[in-house]
Amino acid sequence: MPVTLELTDFTSEVTEVGPCKLALKVQIPQDKVAQKIDEKYKELNQNVSIPGFRRGKVPRKLLEKRYGKTVMEEAKLDLVNACYEKIVADKKLNPVGEPQIELDKIELKEDAPLAFEATIEVKPTFELKEYKGIAAKRPKVEVAEADVTGAIDRVRETKAQLVPVETGACQEGDILVVDEDFTVDGKSIEKHENVRVPVTDTNALLGRPCPQLKAALVGATVGQTRSVNLVVPDDFKDAALRGKEAELRVTVAEIKRIKLPELTEAWLKSMDFDSLDEFKEEIRRRVRAEKEREANEQVEERILEELRKLHDFAIPEGLIGANVDRVLARMHIDMEGAGMSDERIHEEMEKSRETSHAQVAVYLKNRYLLEAIADKEKVYVTEDEVEERIGRIAAANKKWPHEVKEHYESEGLLPVLRQKMREEKTSAVLREKAAVEQEA
Numbered sequence: 121m122p123v124t125l126e127l128t129d130f131t132s133e134v135t136e137v138g139p140c141k142l143a144l145k146v147q148i149p150q151d152k153v154a155q156k157i158d159e160k161y162k163e164l165n166q167n168v169s170i171p172g173f174r175r176g177k178v179p180r181k182l183l184e185k186r187y188g189k190t191v192m193e194e195a196k197l198d199l200v201n202a203c204y205e206k207i208v209a210d211k212k213l214n215p216v217g218e219p220q221i222e223l224d225k226i227e228l229k230e231d232a233p234l235a236f237e238a239t240i241e242v243k244p245t246f247e248l249k250e251y252k253g254i255a256a257k258r259p260k261v262e263v264a265e266a267d268v269t270g271a272i273d274r275v276r277e278t279k280a281q282l283v284p285v286e287t288g289a290c291q292e293g294d295i296l297v298v299d300e301d302f303t304v305d306g307k308s309i310e311k312h313e314n315v316r317v318p319v320t321d322t323n324a325l326l327g328r329p330c331p332q333l334k335a336a337l338v339g340a341t342v343g344q345t346r347s348v349n350l351v352v353p354d355d356f357k358d359a360a361l362r363g364k365e366a367e368l369r370v371t372v373a374e375i376k377r378i379k380l381p382e383l384t385e386a387w388l389k390s391m392d393f394d395s396l397d398e399f400k401e402e403i404r405r406r407v408r409a410e411k412e413r414e415a416n417e418q419v420e421e422r423i424l425e426e427l428r429k430l431h432d433f434a435i436p437e438g439l440i441g442a443n444v445d446r447v448l449a450r451m452h453i454d455m456e457g458a459g460m461s462d463e464r465i466h467e468e469m470e471k472s473r474e475t476s477h478a479q480v481a482v483y484l485k486n487r488y489l490l491e492a493i494a495d496k497e498k499v500y501v502t503e504d505e506v507e508e509r510i511g512r513i514a515a516a517n518k519k520w521p522h523e524v525k526e527h528y529e530s531e532g533l534l535p536v537l538r539q540k541m542r543e544e545k546t547s548a549v550l551r552e553k554a555a556v557e558q559e560a
Contacts, residue, residue, distance in 0.1 A: 130146055130203055132144060133146075134207065139434030148203065153199065153234045156195045156199055160191045214243035217241055241438045249431060254554045255554070256423050267411075277380065283376065297316060300315055348367070349367055383399075424547070444477050499549060510525050
């Protein structure tokens, strides 16, 4: 049977060494160390098969010679883990992340006590101050005719078609299918076929914005080749080409133009509307609902900003770092895909780290505050509410609800969804209990 360590079986000292950071010092008596090592050898003896010996009858000396290092490492790990878990349970600690323990520096001997140290970060503790009646201004919600027109255009864009242009020249806003050839000193450095190129100011070449590409393409016809001169940027992946003059030759294979549906009676009926007035009224309602939602979110953010000022507590640095690293990892992938050099990527990552650190710290502080308020207000998320949200997500993505749920379960996203929904409900409670004043 495994050794069950009681609190009296070892001595421990827990000291606060920084914001949300504790240092643990532990010493396990020699008799418990010897007991654990003996236990590990007995387990091994029952499971190992060595020619010439019956199972369970292998001399310990032989086991020590063959498996001694492995047994001692396993015994050390068992003892350290048992002590750590006992300290966390008995002292009611709330660790975030794994403990920092230098296992390779811990020396285990059968004839001596085992001593080790560890550091852990714990969930911040704070006294929840008054959160009701916080003053916050709510933006005035108005729906202008331009808002309705713009929303109608966006609906039409979702139903737009790309129509091939058989004759005529390329216009701004068209989408081209082209073959690209980058050359430096007359030699091709990159070629791409059947590339979709929108004729806008937002195009990029070699990892840099290239608004002059639009000017070169406007007026081109199918089969025609246009060129753009540029300088290879200093962070291009091939260092030998940096700073050199380059030319991009673009041959137009297809011109496609976005065609928006007309607001005809037939089209409106296909959208389940009997008239243009009915359609506009529904769009106006949706625009107002969206503006109301945005106004509520601004109120909730202003309340949380005040709550952060009222509650001065630190966030575990390791928890911030873990979240920042996830954000930066996505940035790294994007910059690599744009052809940036390792040096440039490093520079950009360092610039972004400080900003990301501050943003993540705010997010985590909000999360802890909302969690404490949710506990006090007894705000919970029911399974019916989760199912309803999954249904909405499925509808928005044109999928079946069971498909979305299976995906969330396989990716471990259901707890994240529940937490997000609980935070949303708690933010709404804060808004309802706040002293909200309408902006003029």
